[in-house]
Amino acid sequence: TQLLEQSPQFLSIQEGENLTVYCNSSSVFSSLQWYRQEPGEGPVLLVTVVTGGEVKKLKRLTFQFGDARKDSSLHITAAQPGDTGLYLCAGVHMDSNYQLIWGAGTKLIIKP
């Protein structure tokens, strides 16, 4: 069974603080995606990282793919209440007909 473990499961911080969410696996992925899900809605894709060591920035969000393509991190700088949501990582595994392997998610609350 291929697993993607996300940590922490839950994070509640004050507006303006920085945070990092991790996504780890023992499997190698051809790419890894991060989604954000707001209450009552479906997940929405934030970014896809493909190359080992790749770093992508989306405003205050920085995504990194590990060199060995087994792990990824999401760093948020100066978090804002609008960042509140469930963050899900999902790995694309070539041996699984390109199906997504989903992490359990990190529930993030940013308090004003």
Added chain:
Amino acid sequence: NAGVTQTPKFRILKIGQSMTLQCAQDMNHNYMYWYRQDPGMGLKLIYYSVGAGITDKGEVPNGYNVSRSTTEDFPLRLELAAPSQTSVYFCASRTDYPINEQFFGPGTRLTVL
């Protein structure tokens, strides 16, 4: 484009009842998925389809059935509803490799009493 649409948004079933959750997409995607999401948890794959007429089981298929007669539609059938099927159900479709982006519907919140 409407993207992925799901109906109904909410439903309450009694134990043993059956129902069909509807899903449609207008992006001409070959791949479609059904997930369930329990409170505070991630997504579990129920069934998926790689094109019209082709479906396959995911991680948690028991108690569910699907069909894919057209590219657009991918209904999920619940037979003999059980309390364990209380969940939020999401339908999704995705672009082909190498993009692999999944687009989700708004979800159906199902309660089985």
